[in-house]
Amino acid sequence: MGDVLAVVEQREGTIRGISNEVVSAAAGVAAGLGGSVHALLVGGTGMSSQAAVLGRFGAEKVRVAEMDALSGYHPQGYAQVVADAVRSGDYGAVMFGATAQGKDLAPRVAALLDLPLASDVTSLEVEDGSVVAERPVFAGKAFSTITFQASPALLSIRPNVFQAEEAPAEGTAEPYAPDGVDPSSWGVRVMEFQATGSGAKDVAEASIVVSGGRGMKGPENWGVLEELRDALGSDAALGASRAAVDADWRPHSEQVGQTGKTVAPKLYFAVGISGAIQHMAGMRTSGTIVAVNKDPDAPIFQVADYGIVGDLFDVVPALAEEIRALKAGD
Amino acid sequence: MNIVVCVKRTPDTETRIRLGEDGASIDPSGVKFIISPYDEFAIEAALQVKEAAGEGEVVLLSMGNDETQETLRQGLAMGADRAVLLKGESGVDGLAVAKALSAELEGMESSLILFGMKGADMDQQQVGPMAATLLGLPCVTGVSGFEMGDGKVTCRREVEGGTEVLEMDLPGVITLTKGKFEPRYASLKGIMAAKRKPLDQKEAQGGESRLVIRKLAYPPERPAGRIVGEGAEVAGELVRLLREEAKAL
Ligand SMILES: Cc1cc2nc3c(=O)[nH]c(=O)nc-3n(C[C@H](O)[C@H](O)[C@H](O)COP(=O)(O)OP(=O)(O)OC[C@H]3O[C@@H](n4cnc5c(N)ncnc54)[C@H](O)[C@@H]3O)c2cc1C
Numbered sequence: 001m002g003d004v005l006a007v008v009e010q011r012e013g014t015i016r017g018i019s020n021e022v023v024s025a026a027a028g029v030a031a032g033l034g035g036s037v038h039a040l041l042v043g044g045t046g047m048s049s050q051a052a053v054l055g056r057f058g059a060e061k062v063r064v065a066e067m068d069a070l071s072g073y074h075p076q077g078y079a080q081v082v083a084d085a086v087r088s089g090d091y092g093a094v095m096f097g098a099t100a101q102g103k104d105l106a107p108r109v110a111a112l113l114d115l116p117l118a119s120d121v122t123s124l125e126v127e128d129g130s131v132v133a134e135r136p137v138f139a140g141k142a143f144s145t146i147t148f149q150a151s152p153a154l155l156s157i158r159p160n161v162f163q164a165e166e167a168p169a170e171g172t173a174e175p176y177a178p179d180g181v182d183p184s185s186w187g188v189r190v191m192e193f194q195a196t197g198s199g200a201k202d203v204a205e206a207s208i209v210v211s212g213g214r215g216m217k218g219p220e221n222w223g224v225l226e227e228l229r230d231a232l233g234s235d236a237a238l239g240a241s242r243a244a245v246d247a248d249w250r251p252h253s254e255q256v257g258q259t260g261k262t263v264a265p266k267l268y269f270a271v272g273i274s275g276a277i278q279h280m281a282g283m284r285t286s287g288t289i290v291a292v293n294k295d296p297d298a299p300i301f302q303v304a305d306y307g308i309v310g311d312l313f314d315v316v317p318a319l320a321e322e323i324r325a326l327k328a329g330d
Numbered sequence: 331m332n333i334v335v336c337v338k339r340t341p342d343t344e345t346r347i348r349l350g351e352d353g354a355s356i357d358p359s360g361v362k363f364i365i366s367p368y369d370e371f372a373i374e375a376a377l378q379v380k381e382a383a384g385e386g387e388v389v390l391l392s393m394g395n396d397e398t399q400e401t402l403r404q405g406l407a408m409g410a411d412r413a414v415l416l417k418g419e420s421g422v423d424g425l426a427v428a429k430a431l432s433a434e435l436e437g438m439e440s441s442l443i444l445f446g447m448k449g450a451d452m453d454q455q456q457v458g459p460m461a462a463t464l465l466g467l468p469c470v471t472g473v474s475g476f477e478m479g480d481g482k483v484t485c486r487r488e489v490e491g492g493t494e495v496l497e498m499d500l501p502g503v504i505t506l507t508k509g510k511f512e513p514r515y516a517s518l519k520g521i522m523a524a525k526r527k528p529l530d531q532k533e534a535q536g537g538e539s540r541l542v543i544r545k546l547a548y549p550p551e552r553p554a555g556r557i558v559g560e561g562a563e564v565a566g567e568l569v570r571l572l573r574e575e576a577k578a579l
Pocket residue numbers: 212213214215216240241242243244255256257258259260261271272273274275276277278279282292293294295298310311312313343367
């Protein structure tokens with residue numbers, strides 16, 4: 001009953017950073033339940049060669065479902081494989097990352113297993129042998145404490161909230177070929193991928209986010225933010241307010257807020273964003289919030305840890321310059 | 331072409347949330363309720379498909395309390411043809427809701443079923459793909475735009491670094507995010523007509539909820555922030571604070 005299954009993610013054969021967070025959070029839950037962590041990796045043949053990394057974060061064994069038809073994400077196929085893996089173990093909890101993929105996959109697994117699911121969990125505890133999860137509701141205007149009346153407890157964790165801590169365990173790879181996977185029954189085919197070239201990193205998963213709003217004045221000015229993002233390094237991604245997205249300055253995939261993405265990076269920059277309640281809904285659980293706005297009364301300053309009042313077109317290039325200087329000295 | 335749109339009644343996104351006395355729910359008094367924003371995108375999408383085809387029916391389906399009738403009337407005023415209300419408690423356990431919806435959807439013979447990507451209350455983001463799985467139908471989530479084809483639909487979804495184009499067989503399920511479907515306002519004529527459109531009510535045939543909200547609390551207060559100063563001159567000071575005080579760089 002006490003083992004925990006950590007469903008991890010790969011893209012193009014590389015294990016994604018969120019996986020370490022899921023395994024690490026699973027290790028915490030497994031300690032409370034008195035079991036160990038099994039990671040489950042689904043991918044193409046040869047995937048198991050990468051299993052060892054998950055051992056570093058606490059996975060006792062890494063079950064690797066290898067099949068070429070599953071090298072890329074296919075919801076039905078993945079859901080079937082994960083559900084089968086859950087059935088074949090004795091799990092007290094099954095955990096996903098609340099990434100774009102995890103949010104698509106976890107509900108399907110839940111339906112296949114007839115188990116309720118708590119999405120986007122931000123804190124976890126084990127009380128008297130049961131999992132208790134905390135998760136934001138009403139776009140972060142309240143936090144709910146949730147208990148499960150079914151086992152195993154199914155949940156997805158919000159990226160960047162749980163720290164990936166090193167806790168070396170065996171990490172033994174157990175590759176297997178999943179049974180009964182039939183791509184012809186999926187009814188969905190990927191036809192095309194149109195690269196936009198806009199930041200390869202998803203704003204919901206980046207550990208630093210630089211967001212721009214209407215104060216940016218137009219899409220041609222985004223170079224200012226790109227420069228800041230680049231100075232911050234490869235963990236940084238661009239975000240946007242709805243005003244910037246509605247004006248077609250930026251793609252909706254970058255929108256932060258109630259009708260966009262919920263983000264919780266270590267560091268969030270709100271540049272030329274007033275701080276409407278629907279925007280704050282998407283970023284208020286960020287670690288440190290910085291606001292740059294020319295209006296000292298902008299509501300964003302009420303949630304910002306640090307603010308600079310001024311014209312963003314002066315302030316942001318200066319910030320980028322200072323950060324580059326800081327990094328050069330490291 | 332018959333399209334069903336699953337809609338949820340949720341508090342207006344502007345609403346201040348006040349906690350109820352039981353410490354596990356919100357105080358609904360004074361709260362304005364609306365059609366969940368993503369569900370409005372779904373209604374708009376359904377209406378555009380029907381208009382382009384020049385035939386068909388758009389049916390709204392909701393599980394909720396008596397007041398949900400009002401929410402459904404709002405959707406009918408936008409132009410949907412009829413509505414079905416499954417009376418029951420729509421709580422945090424999306425699977426219980428998905429079971430009730432799919433039990434009804436089984437008998438509705440629609441070729442396309444639309445959901446919002448996420449309800450603006452519990453933010454669970456799960457009912458659509460759960461219902462699709464229960465029904466054994468294909469499902470594409472987080473769709474920003476789609477075009478109907480012959481026995482299939484071409485969906486676009488924005489993912490990291492680009493747009494994915496997928497083809498899905500019909501019947502199938504789509505969950506919508508914000509995209510090109512800008513919800514229309516109900517006209518006065520639409521509001522009048524909505525009063526006479528059919529709104530069936532029946533008891534929900536769902537599963538029990540197996541998730542319990544034991545406690546609801548206000549989010550932890552963020553410690554009061556500070557204005558570091560004005561203009562580009564303070565950029566260096568901010569960067570120093572981010573490194574030394576916040577340890578964020
Ligand atoms: C149902 C619903 C859902 C919504 N969902 C979202 C959502 O997901 N995300 C979201 O962001 N919004 C959302 N909104 C919209 C939200 O209410 C606001 O309209 C929006 O966030 C405003 O964007 P903004 O801050 O960029 O623009 P504004 O409010 O216009 O603010 C622009 C800011 O830039 C500052 N500024 C201007 N020029 C400069 C300069 N040169 N230097 C520095 N500062 C400058 C101004 O002082 C101002 O504070 C939603 C609204 C509704 C009703």
